[in-house]
Amino acid sequence: MSFLLDPFSADFMVRAFIAGVVIGGLCALVGVLVVQRGLAFIGDGLAHAAFGGIALGLLIGPALEKNRAIAGSARAMTMVRDGSWIALPFTVLIALGIAFVLRRGRLRGDAATGVFFAVSFALGVLFLGLRPTSAPPVNVEAVLFGSILAVTPSDLLTATVVAVLVAGVLILVWPKLAYALFDRELAELSGVRVAVLDYLLLAIAAVVTVVAVKTAGVVLVSAYVVIPAATARMIGRRLSSVAIIAVVLGAAGSAIGLLASYHLNVASGATIILTLGLIFALGLAFGPRRRA
Amino acid sequence: MTEASPPSRYTPPDPRMPRVLDVRDLCVELAGRTILDEVSFFVPKGEFLCLCGPNGAGKSTLLKTILGLIEPKSGEVVRSGTVGYVPQRKTFDRDFPATAVELIVANLRGGWPIRIKPEERELAKRALARVGGEKLIDKNLADLSGGETQRVFLARALVTDPVLIILDEPTAGVDVGGRQELLTLMEEISRSDELAAILVTHNIAAIARTAERILYLDGRVMAWGLPHELLGKERFSAIMPSPRDADASGAAWPQDDE
Numbered sequence: 082m083s084f085l086l087d088p089f090s091a092d093f094m095v096r097a098f099i100a101g102v103v104i105g106g107l108c109a110l111v112g113v114l115v116v117q118r119g120l121a122f123i124g125d126g127l128a129h130a131a132f133g134g135i136a137l138g139l140l141i142g143p144a145l146e147k148n149r150a151i152a153g154s155a156r157a158m159t160m161v162r163d164g165s166w167i168a169l170p171f172t173v174l175i176a177l178g179i180a181f182v183l184r185r186g187r188l189r190g191d192a193a194t195g196v197f198f199a200v201s202f203a204l205g206v207l208f209l210g211l212r213p214t215s216a217p218p219v220n221v222e223a224v225l226f227g228s229i230l231a232v233t234p235s236d237l238l239t240a241t242v243v244a245v246l247v248a249g250v251l252i253l254v255w256p257k258l259a260y261a262l263f264d265r266e267l268a269e270l271s272g273v274r275v276a277v278l279d280y281l282l283l284a285i286a287a288v289v290t291v292v293a294v295k296t297a298g299v300v301l302v303s304a305y306v307v308i309p310a311a312t313a314r315m316i317g318r319r320l321s322s323v324a325i326i327a328v329v330l331g332a333a334g335s336a337i338g339l340l341a342s343y344h345l346n347v348a349s350g351a352t353i354i355l356t357l358g359l360i361f362a363l364g365l366a367f368g369p370r371r372r373a
Numbered sequence: 374m375t376e377a378s379p380p381s382r383y384t385p386p387d388p389r390m391p392r393v394l395d396v397r398d399l400c401v402e403l404a405g406r407t408i409l410d411e412v413s414f415f416v417p418k419g420e421f422l423c424l425c426g427p428n429g430a431g432k433s434t435l436l437k438t439i440l441g442l443i444e445p446k447s448g449e450v451v452r453s454g455t456v457g458y459v460p461q462r463k464t465f466d467r468d469f470p471a472t473a474v475e476l477i478v479a480n481l482r483g484g485w486p487i488r489i490k491p492e493e494r495e496l497a498k499r500a501l502a503r504v505g506g507e508k509l510i511d512k513n514l515a516d517l518s519g520g521e522t523q524r525v526f527l528a529r530a531l532v533t534d535p536v537l538i539i540l541d542e543p544t545a546g547v548d549v550g551g552r553q554e555l556l557t558l559m560e561e562i563s564r565s566d567e568l569a570a571i572l573v574t575h576n577i578a579a580i581a582r583t584a585e586r587i588l589y590l591d592g593r594v595m596a597w598g599l600p601h602e603l604l605g606k607e608r609f610s611a612i613m614p615s616p617r618d619a620d621a622s623g624a625a626w627p628q629d630d631e
Contacts, residue, residue, distance in 0.1 A: 255487065257485075258485075260483075263469050263476075263485065267458070271480065273483065318472065319475065320470050
């Protein structure tokens with residue numbers, strides 16, 4: 082029993098555990114939808130877009146810290162200091178740009194994502210290089226690989242609020258969205274506004290990615306999006322059951338991975354991803370076989 | 374408004390018959406290119422029309438315009454009731470995690486069902502029974518053969534009690550056995566006096582066994598008449614497979630009687 086309870090003697094571990102479960106479940110839910118839309122790499126693309134946004138936020142943030150209204154609010158200061166105040170609108174704009182390119186139909190999803198991903202990341206590197214030497218140093222490693230153990234109560238609150246809102250919106254639009262994911266033409270024939278749903282899904286993916294980057298890091302966030310969704314696809318027979326399985330696997334993988342990293346004294350983000358990978362391998366080996 | 378006026382050597386339907394679809398002077402442009410030019414024809418109640426034409430003739434554009442997915446530049450499409458649609462097999466994700474009953478109920482509701490009501494299930498069951506697919510109701514789409522998949526899609530189209538059903542290359546990508554089953558089903562539809570159909574196909578067996586009339590499209594209506602007026606004729610044969618390539622069922626290939 083102490084194996085399970087010991088890690089929670091420290092507050093930061095409790096926060097990390099809850100954040101991991103919330104982010105793991107949230108990314109998996111969005112992952113099921115984007116994977117079904119043929120945009121499995123959107124998490125990767127948007128995470129790199131978030132890097133560009135974070136870097137831009139860090140570049141112009143110091144000037145804003147002098148603003149009295151911002152300086153007076155602890156939450157506003159946190160957002161300015163971690164760059165998320167720019168990363169959020171920046172990433173949403175990139176997501177809408179990808180949706181626009183997809184709708185024009187000249188590029189496939191992976192190509193559109195690849196273009197935006199590379200340009201945003203290059204902008205991020207450029208923005209970081211333009212920061213004055215007097216600016217506080219940036220922990221690039223934490224941005225790239227995440228820092229789940231450094232999650233603050235404020236981060237946790239943000240993640241939870243976003244999770245509740247996203248889940249609510251997705252439940253609301255689920256029938257129309259699922260129909261559009263199955264076949265856009267048939268859905269349109271039934272009066273579903275497929276274009277609006279495209280933009281909505283990518284905007285939601287952007288918001289979730291920005292929130293997840295804080296804990297999972299730019300490089301690893303796509304694993305939270307893709308692996309539980311891919312595993313659940315092998316097991317579930319209906320889209321709704323695939324979504325539930327993915328959420329459970331994402332949350333459980335994060336929890337188990339975090340506990341394992343604590344006891345093995347190894348990097349938590351990487352251990353969580355490896356746990357999700359192990360669950361995928363088990364699904365592959367023991368999951369139901371489909372007709373060839 | 375001009376009435377459809379095909380060349381005189383072909384026989385169009387009697388204009389006095391009640392119509393389920395009326396296409397009048399339809400012009401469609403896509404990306405600045407004229408795809409359909411002054412296309413006019415109608416489908417009487419219960420008639421089985423085969424729509425043929427070479428690749429790029431505008432067949433898919435015509436179907437999408439009839440279905441309301443494409444806005445015409447000019448002209449109009451008048452439908453007298455619900456239109457059912459069976460898409461090409463390649464357009465939808467065959468691995469989508471869904472069961473046949475969900476797909477059919479989605480068409481009833483206009484949204485993907487999370488829970489299915491008993492009355493909806495009963496309607497789906499009845500629609501499947503019409504295509505001999507009752508046993509498929511709880512099967513996963515990924516586990517169905519090509520023929521079974523098309524039967525489920527046919528049931529999906531029939532569940533809303535349409536007056537017209539549009540079948541876009543339903544036998545494409547289906548194995549020989551499945552194709553025979555589908556042809557038999559389409560023959561039954563063809564015999565129905567209540568349900569009209571438009572079948573787009575390159576399968577000569579399907580045309581020979583089902584067509585009550587043929588419309589040959591190539592951007593414009595090139596011919597619109599009875600099967601014996603077109604099948605086997607030189608211009609029509611150029612776009613269709615030869616009898617040797619036709620379906621293994623040994624489709625009849627009427628002799629040129631001109």
